[in-house]
Amino acid sequence: MMRKPIIAGNWKMFKTFEEAIQFVDAVQDKLPTNDKVDAVVCAPALYLPTLVQVASESELAIGAQTMHFENEGAFTGEISPAQLASVDVDYVILGHSERREYYNETDEAINKKVAAALAHNIVPIICCGETLEEREAGTTEQKVAGQIKAALAGFDAQQVEHMVIAYEPIWAIGTGKTATADDANQVCGAIRAVIEELYNAETANAVRIQYGGSVKPDNIQELLTKEHIDGAFSGWSKLTARILLNIIGGGQQMPKKPVALIILDGFAFRDETFGNAVAQANKPNFDRYWSQYPHATLTAAEKLLDYLTAKWGI
Template sequence: MRKKIIAGNWKMNMTITEAKALCDTLIPIANTNEVDVVFCVPSIDISTVVEKVKGTSISVGAENLYFEDKGAYTGEISADMLVDAGVKYVIMGHSERRGYFHETDTDINKKAKKALEKGLTPIICCGESLEQREMGIYFEWIAMQIKAAFQGISAEDAAKCVIAYEPIWAIGTGKTATAEQAEEVCGYIRKVMEEIYNKETAEKIRIQYGGSMNSGNCKELLSKPNIDGGLIGGASLKEEFAKIVHYNA
């Protein structure tokens, strides 16, 4: 039985001052052992949020990392820096990073390997555009993204990863995939993992849905057999996030 993982992706929101206030509101109401709870926060907020979640079951994630160990990479953050700061998870391959910052499948693969080498859990994002969905090529597209991301990663390491299926047309648009649409693709991703690895690995890996998940639609989405959690943007910045965490209460 896979434990659900509910992760907030704060994106480029929350100054340190705002992060402190959000933590004071959210931590008391979102702290639980029923699901894994993660706050993925901007780099500048990491130390503050790590301090705030101390003594709770909530983990902190980063929104990006660079795949080199150290050196002359102005503006980048290494896996060692994240680990030292108390980070446990790291998002990679988000469509915003692929789109605005030209993150490629090769970068994502390197980032996943570096994260795993350093003991961080990658949250590897994939998902199709509206055009790709309408053209009916979304399965092929997602299979390609997944195969590229996991290139050269062992079955043992792959099983530790989290995959987030985030259809681009559902991100920040208020247009959620139906539970059936989300389940169809999450189930398909699990099949792709079985093809690449084996049934055991595919059964272990956790697959989240992301895209306008909120307190109103989370229960239906999270009740599907292949949806093991959510990656939540907008609704992670308010009290509503706690309602998603307690979707089954």
């Protein structure tokens, strides 16, 4: 399944109101007008209604950086999912490592927030990632699997396939140290395997998994060539409209996901099973590729055979 890349910029607590408007205006003005990539800017809550208006004529989506799970209540300083929905916010970041670390956001709260986002048709971008100590101890996949299982508890496959997951190794956030594309791909693949284990292969193949952590225009393309990485999450303090546009450009020009040309000499494709060893054979890998991925057959010999038959009667 081809997943549409999703590139998101997270401003964190940077930019004045004026800078925010100029940024979104510049991005939406030059945003590619094709459907090859989804682009999102996650801004401070204060700016959201204005930015939604500024971006309203373009495909640029506006997201929030966090929210409460309750629709309303005595929670001074918080923003509710109902409030975000009332100003047409499309996405919300949930469980960013900075929220987990500085604001004690727990797996349980994140799970409630995911439910609240879905209830208001806001797409949750669910963050997970390991510390340097956890990576060095070899427990990265265990850590992210635990975070993802907790965040997804109680949702069905149909709900999960529209969510976005952001794998962000904490040691790579804002440090200039990027996970290698292969390491990031391995963890994103492990996250996909968790979703397959919880649901099914179709759901796992539908969910988009971003990588975040010192993503720059010069590393985005390599990251996006990897099988399990479907986008990027960029949050560094000097993120400008031009840099985000370059990252988005990298996303849309990414080499396509791997395409396999499989030459199966003597492997006849016929629906009839009688006398058809290929149809009757137990070939789970081939059958899985055939049922799960877009495919086409290519007939390469027909004209030659016609020619030989006409000329030589064979």
